[in-house]
Amino acid sequence: GPPLLFSSPPQDTPSDVPTLAPLSLGSPLADRSPSSSARGTDWMDSRNSSIYGGDSFMGGMRKVTSARDLAGYKGSPPVALWPGGAKVAVQIVLNYEEGGENCLLHGDTQSEHLLSEIIGAAPLQNERHANMESMYDYGSRAGFWRLHKMLLKYGVPVTVFAVGMALERNEDAAAAMQDAGWEIASHGYRWIDYQDVAEETERDHISRCVEIHKKLFGKPPAGIYQGKPNIHTRRLVVEQGCFLYDADSYADDLPYWTFEFGRPHLIVPYSLSENDMRFVTPSGWSHGDQFAQHLMDTLDELLEEGH
Incomplete structure (x- = not known):
């Protein structure tokens, strides 16, 4: 997966934009106050900004101003200044979803059917699924x-x-995550498909997540991966005001900035390839050695490419 190492937006960024300092993997996030005057060092080599010209490059990362950016880094990604001169930064993600999936007890009209050991599982309409x-x-x-x-x-x-x-x-599991010093990002309020969920409902769900994090951890989440979003999700995330990044993208190997909604917003792309969900997909793995080999092959290739 991608790294959790960020840079601050450039010095001419409006003062109400959250600032970011370089972070160590797994460390608590830096000052997230929008009024903070602290500025981190850009983790992308600013010398590469000239390849895009003008103000199209932000903090060493490409500035995206349209709904879709099919150009990206144009085959010449900037140099990532990872700590210690490392070529690759790895983010290990633990998905915690149990208790938020589809279930009649949660007010849903069908049972869950995804990511289980039941081959060919189908949702049961208006019924509970004991095995699931x-x-x-x-x-x-x-x-x-x-x-x-x-x-x-x-x-x-x-x-x-x-x-x-x-x-x-x-809440015992939540406390264990916090005591371990892990970053706890939001994965949405429910582990459901938000494709056709009403905007008002999704906005309320995102707000609920923020309040849950404040209650359990004393602060809002810095990141969010809705997982099954829609085209409005990112706008609702940015409107919330507390999120420094979202991971609802598979568009790059490196983080990048977007300006779709009037303020800098960081995207830290996720991966469904280097992901153990492939143990329950038709073209996936049957044992751990295959998963481990795939991860090692991917890391070797990224090290060879140098980003």
């Missing part, structure tokens, strides 16, 4: 704690994409 519910229960009852123990044992820094309703239903 218990598989999701395993994630919060046992799976999370096994991963928590392993990650702490090896000192692996983690970003958690946490569904708001799931956090509400298991």
